[in-house]
Amino acid sequence: MSRTASRLLLAAAAGLAGLGIVSSSASFGGPGASAAGPTAQPSVRRLTESQYRAAIAEVFGPEIEVVGRFEPDMRVGGLAAVGASAVSITPAGFEQYDAIARHVAEQVFAPAARPRLVGCAPGGEDPAGAHCAAAFVGRVGLKLFRRPVALREVQAAVARTLAAAQRLGNFDAGLQATLVGMLTSPDFLFRIDLPAPRGPAGAIDGYSKASRLSFLLWNAPPDDALLDAAGKGLLDRPEDLRGQVDRMIASPKFVDGVRAFFDDFLQLRDMETLSKDGLIYPGFSTTVAAASREQVLRTITDLLVDHKGDYRDLFTTRRFAMTRALGPIYNVPVSGSGWSMYEFPEGDPRIGLLTQAGLLALHSHPGRTSPTLRGKSLRETVLCEQVPSPPANVNFAVVQDVNNATLKTTRQRLEAHLDDEECASCHKATDGLGLSLEQFDGAGQYRSTEHDEPIDTSGKFDKAAFAGVPALARLMHDSPKVSQCVVSTAWRYASGRDTGLADRPQLDRLNASFAAGGYRFIDLMRTIALDPQFYAMLRVPLTRPATTARADSKSQDRS
Amino acid sequence: MTSPLSRRSFIMRGALGGAAVTVGVPLLDLFLNDSGTAFAASIGGGRLPVRFGTWFWGCGMIPERWVPKAVGTGYDLPPQLAPIKPVQEHVSVLSGFDVMLDGKANLPHISGNTAVRTGEASETWQGIGGPTFDVLISDVIGSGSYFRALDLSLDGNPQTSYSFRNGASMNAAIPSPVELYQKVFGLDFHDPNTADFKPDPRYMVRRSVLSGVAEQRRALLSRVGAADRARLDQYFTSVREMEDKLALQLQKPPPAEACVRPAAPVAVRGDITDLGVRKANHKLMTQLLGMALACNQTRAFNMSFDTAAAELRRAGDTTGYHQSTHEELVDRSVGYQPTVDKFATGSMEAWADFVSTLAGIREGDGTLLDNLFVVAHSEVSFAKNHDVTGIPVMLAGRAGGKVKQGQHIKGAGEPITRVGLTAQQVMGVPVDSWGRGAMRSNRAIGEILA
Secondary structure (H helix, E strand, O other), X not given: OOHXXXXXXXXXXXXXXXXXXXXXXXXXXXXXXXXXXXXXXXOEEEOOHHHHHHHHHHHHOOOOOOOOOOOOOOOEOXXXXXXXXXXXXXXXXXXXXXXXXXXXXXXXXXXOOHHHHOOOOOEOOEOOOHHHHHHHHHHHHHHHHOOOEEHHHHHHHHHHHHHHHHHHOOHHHHHHHHHHHHHOOHHHHEEEOOEOOOOOOOEEOHHHHHHHHHHHHOOOOOOHHHHHHHHOOHHHOHHHHHHHHHHHHHOOHHHHHHHHHHHHHOOHHHHHHOOOOOOOOOOOOHHHHHHHHHHHHHHHHHHHHHOOOEHHHHHOOOEEEEEHHHHHHHOOOOOOOOEEEEEOOOOOOOOOHHHOHHHHHHOOOOOOOOHHHHHHHHHHHHOOOOOXXXXXXXXXXXXXXXXXXXXXXXXXXXHHHOOOHHHHHHHHHHHHHHHOOOOEOOOOOEOOEEOOEEOOOEEEEOOEEEEOHHHHHHHHHHOHHHHHHXXXXXXXXXXXXXXXXXXXXXXXXXHHHHHHOOOEHHHHHHHHHHOHHHHEOEEOOOOOOOOOOOEOOOOOOOO | OOOOOOOOEEEEEOOOOOOOOXXXXXXXXXXXXXXXXXXXXXXXXXXXXXXXXXXXXXXXXXXXXXXXXXXXXXOOOOHHHHHHHHHHHHEEEEEOOEOOOOOOOOOOOOHHHHHHHHOOOOOOOOOOOOOXXXXXXXXXXXXXXXXXXXXXXXXXXXXXXXXXXXXXXXXXXXXXXXXXXXXXXXXXXXXXXXXXXXXXHHHHHHHHHHXXXXXXXXXXXXXXXXXXXXXXXXXXXXXXXXXXXXXXHOOXXXXXXXXXXXXXXXXXOOOOOEHHHHHHHHHHHHHXXXXXXXXXXXXXXXXXXXXOOOOOEOOOOOOOHHHHHHHOOOEOOOOEOHHHHHHHXXXXXXXXXXXXXXXXXXXXOEEHHHHEEEEEEOOOOEHHHOOOOOOOEEEEXXXXXXXXXXXXXXXXXXXXXXXXXXXXXHOOOOOOOEOOHHHOEOOOOHHHEO
16 A cells, blocks of 8 residues: 555545544454353354345445345255354355346446436545545444444555546446445354443344344344444333334334344245246236235235234135136136235134245145145245155155045045055155145146046044135134244244254243234234343353254255 | 465476466476376476366266276176266276265264265264365365366255365355356456466555465454454465465466367356256366466356255155155165165266366377366265265376276275375375374275376
8 A cells, every 4th residue: 555545545544533433452353252251152154145225225225136046045844044154155146146236336436326326536635535535434334234333444445446447547436336335244244242331241242233123123234223223222221222122113124134034044045046837827927926925024014014913814814815827716806906815714724824825835746736835835944844854765656646546536546645654654654744735736727626526625633623725714813833933933033043952941031922912923022032042152061052943954855 | 475476386487388478387387297198288388287176066966877897997887887888998987985074973964965075974074183185185286277176056055065174264166157257268368378468457556465364364363262263364375365366467378279268158047946957067167267267367166956865856746855765665666766876876977078078188199188187076865864875986088198997996894084195195185194083095096096
């Protein structure tokens, strides 16, 4: 760096007050983990794709496009939010982040956006642009890194910017390169807790609290008001924390947070690669797939957020979000464009989430239904049970000959398979639920017969026999497993890790308060957001990391 | 500041036609290609690199219809292998190499695949302990070209990849020929055969930005727990690889006689789960891969023709390949499952296409395939009961003269880790044994070594 540049830098650094730049670097980069004691570990979570997108929108505005393929999220224990604590970034993944970042930076510096997003330029008192660069790095860095940028970080960035500007003969090109660096830095791509400068060991600082809170409630980084509260230490004060939580839940962004939770919980992302045989299901298309995913999410937020509803009612609701693309799948008239709510009449086979086309199609084969996949997904997601993988050496010979003259329906063929005790132990658990949904085909369309044989939708849910889907829906609604499952899933989602025995008292408390409040999902989110445990660092025994995460198999045998 | 070339590279100055350029040549190539033929296959005074790849197909085969009876060269081609006839001289068939589960459960379509790839059966990919052998190889040969490796899937899903650094770190696939083209032959592509070369200062700036990112490594690593330290360290390794790549962009690439920048591909129309459409998609991807190799854009690749538990189908059928393996009745008149047979044979047709495409690219005195080593494998032998004994493997390419082609070798129950070990040794990984427990082996498959 030239001497002139150094002088400019010092001058710039002198005027940084109010730009989100702190002159002390004590709280960053120090050996925080050891200060907090060897057993308390900050969480390190990679931003998910949707969080990355939300961050760019928060910092630069929704008109900035994020184009490119992200390194895939990984599910652990069924949740990408937990997998985010296990993944890193591969070389090919980093390349993608770099390419996405360059495209974002180009748009920020494009003539249309530049005045609003950059705002300053070299000239006058600031001939080389050092002050401008410092101001930009401080302001954007605070938002991207979700914490103030330390003075030495700003200095390094300004020096690099000026050197790059000189090399490229253009200030903007230099600052643009610096922005790419910020967008590919670990401070942006990972959410890494900082220890609290004061207070008990294992506590995280206000900015880290703000991040946990906003990614939980909004699936997005903190806004200005939350960063401001963090900087003033207000999040350490229960009444101020409550005020922030209430503000955030009242914000329209809360819907995004709830959507993100259910998208992860119900693994709806898989809809993106779902394909169906075009000859067997001509009504299905990628447009229908996307609309089906949206329908699930809109139905959920209509009930849980707009109507502040009871989570359990998701299983019995007849109020479905509807759009024109789904009309043919549901065989209902849809007028107008966009989305509206459609109420299925009493007695209609469509009742609750289980009968929505998205989930039905997702857990089917490309050319036919799969009671096993449907049952397995219900057991594993909605009921938080674990279904063992099938044994390797299974004889399927007589099972599912779809042209079998005597075993005409899927139920008859599957039941033949249950003669084998080893198979039966799991298939009774999965197929019993899945078979009751057989009135919906592999694309989620209603049918009353299969090969002219009427479809039997009776079954057993745990010990209770039921006749038809509405009865099953009611059993699900009333099952404590269902409500406890959403609680434990929400807690895992919030904490970014799988739960163990040590979490039992915490889950018991959450379950009790969820039930006492009438199973309002909003209240569950609020309770977690106000819970001191939510802001604690993970305590790890000195010997071994405690996270023995239950890993999901990537490619299960789909039978 | 890191050196402009990766530490695994070797600087060869002025060797290329007297041009005053600095070219990164991986150290190992200099030692590996010391069999006379490799020296002969040279361009402009430099040697052709030896590349490595894997080719994966799902759901294995029907042993009675795939395994040749005769061993050695000139082996017979049972019906499912018949499609490889035009390329048989290039292909070695390995049968009878087993996965030992060491008392673990056989997790359908996962145990066999993890065992072939990592040397130890695992119940999930995320539970694997170490890298897959392709990663061990690309770590050695991958630097010095723009892409350490290209991971490719033909089912449109980036998650279809069997290349892992560890359980939490899968090398996601490029899921379409169009994306592969943009990535390799897009804006960052330098045609190695253009006469003029001027380093673009933007690459210097991008490198300097990344070294700024990398400077945070030590401070960040000191703040987190051991497991997270490993994750962040991996991130910083990725940053450094990007820096190395940008350094390469500042040097004139060595000429590559066989390199012709291909035209942008037009996406294959139709449902890519359909076998016919899939094969067309595969052909397109293979042609682009061939040029990516010939143009020295990468030295390592992994190609998945389909998933383990193959999702392939034929349009209009309610039952796909994988379901058929379990559910289709054996046709007593012929003694096997006819639909399964068709899909297995179709997979071999794709493999034959793959080999013949790469053998069709002239390079030096031979072809691209001569300077390549490919391991093709599946995740089971007989899919109907998820058998992991005798998982089928095929090899193609001469690895710059180190490998003899065109033989059938019977494993007779030997561990399949011998395949991964052999590949590593052929490609210059300094390893004398590989695999865990009963799968550990220190014996390369000597029959194929020249």
